[in-house]
Amino acid sequence: MFDRLRKAFKSFTDSIVNTISTTTLSEERLSELRDELFMQLVDSDVAVDVADAVSNAIVEGLRGVKVPRFGDKESAIREVIMNTLSKLFSDVPNVDFASTVTELLRGKRPVVLLFLGPNGYGKTTTIAKITHMLMKMGYTAVWAAADTFRAGAIEQLEGHAGRLGVKVIKHSYGADPAAVAYDAINYAVNKGLHFVMIDTAGRMHTDVNLMNELNKVQRVSKPDLSIFIADALLGNEALEIARHYSKYVRIDGLVVTKVDAYPKGGAILTFLYMLRKPIYFLGVGQGYDDLRPFNKEEFFRELLAS
Ligand SMILES: Nc1nc2c(ncn2[C@@H]2O[C@H](COP(=O)(O)OP(=O)(O)OP(=O)(O)O)[C@@H](O)[C@H]2O)c(=O)[nH]1
Ligand SMILES: [Mg+2]
Structure with a gap:
């Protein structure tokens, strides 16, 4: 890589x-x-x-x-x-995702994770991968089908859910995504589940209505972590979009996807330097196990390995 x-x-x-x-x-x-x-x-x-x-x-x-x-x-x-x-890069936090969420679970349940980003960057796939990892750690999760916008989005999420054995809370297309997120959180509270993962519709920062809608989802669901999904292949474009997103929503950290198809590698350095946010994981393929925890020091060491 x-x-x-x-x-x-x-x-x-x-x-x-x-x-x-x-x-x-x-x-x-x-x-x-x-x-x-x-x-x-x-x-x-x-x-x-x-x-x-x-x-x-x-x-x-x-x-x-x-x-x-x-x-x-x-x-x-x-x-x-x-x-x-x-x-x-000293002030860019190095966050170990697994221990961070374990720590969060000590204080509350469910822990709410919100996934954001433009169309096709890998939000839904990343939700499946992270859930798979958390389930292997013994945790339980419910998904909120808060992409009520793109045709087929709910069915796509249900496809992954069926394979992983996860419950999906859904409304119909066109419904208020914040309401879906709210219902999923209530479901998790009632069932004592550990995590709620909110799948949102892909959107460009230029669509003010959709960005305000995302802001509402964040206000209503009060996520513990809001995770921007950044497509490595779209490096500078992804960077600009993340910066514009920050005007509407809080971003806590990133997952950089499609790194397996991206031998150049430079976007990772760019995201870290310009956004000063932790990268939790790299997406390295389309399978559920294709998720690699990211640590900036290890990344630098790997870059410099002879
Ligand atoms: N090679 C590779 N493909 C990936 C990775 N992550 C996601 N993909 C692929 O990228 C495509 C889009 O992924 P989705 O998860 O549907 O993206 P999304 O952000 O939910 O897209 P929208 O719902 O349309 O906004 C799918 O074909 C995924 O299999 C990755 O790390 N590596
Ligand atoms: Mg999606």
Whole structure:
């Protein structure tokens, strides 16, 4: 995964090691290397502003760094880059989803999870995957079919529910999604279930009516976590939409989907840097098990692994 982004860091690290093996890192050479890294990051789909900030910070971190003359130069360089990335992203929370929701359950039941995002980004599939994971942990869930807008949305959710053995609370198409969410929460309260997952209709931030409707769903359901589903393949577009969404709804964190079909990898860095929100999971396929917990430090380590 993230092959292209890993190659960008690998090629940069190699260039640094080659330079310091023969000469010192002059200002001029550092500036060339910074431009090289910037271009490689942009080619890996990192947004321009983010590529600029990351390449500048890494070159700053390398300035005047002491590298062992005979030791493992590459690891020394990788450590500098790792430390720089950690610092650059230090205020982006690293959230372990499973332990967070377990913690939330100590204080209340049900825990309510609201899933948001544009059409086709993977909301419904992600609900199924996360529920599958929570059920394996021994928890119970009910789903709110709050996408009462798109034809076939309720049946699609019921299809997943049938396979996983989850109850769906539904109204008819055109019904108020907030009312569906409200009923699902009441159902969970009465049955003592652990989780309510609310499946909402895909929408663009430009549709003010639909965005206000989403705001109402959030006000009524008071979710413990509102999760924006970001399609990795639509990197910058997904970023812009998430930023506009924030004017209407609270976003607590993200799941980045379709990472299996996205060797470039750069959008993940872009989302983290620009939104400063935790990424709970990466979606890595269409199966229920294709969900990978995300940890930013592990991600950076993976990017820098030789
Ligand atoms: N390869 C891959 N495909 C995914 C992933 N997540 C979702 N998909 C696919 O993306 C398509 C859309 O997924 P949905 O879950 O229906 O998306 P949605 O956001 O609910 O879409 P709407 O209900 O139309 O707004 C489906 O074909 C999914 O199988 C992923 O992580 N990897
Ligand atoms: Mg859907």
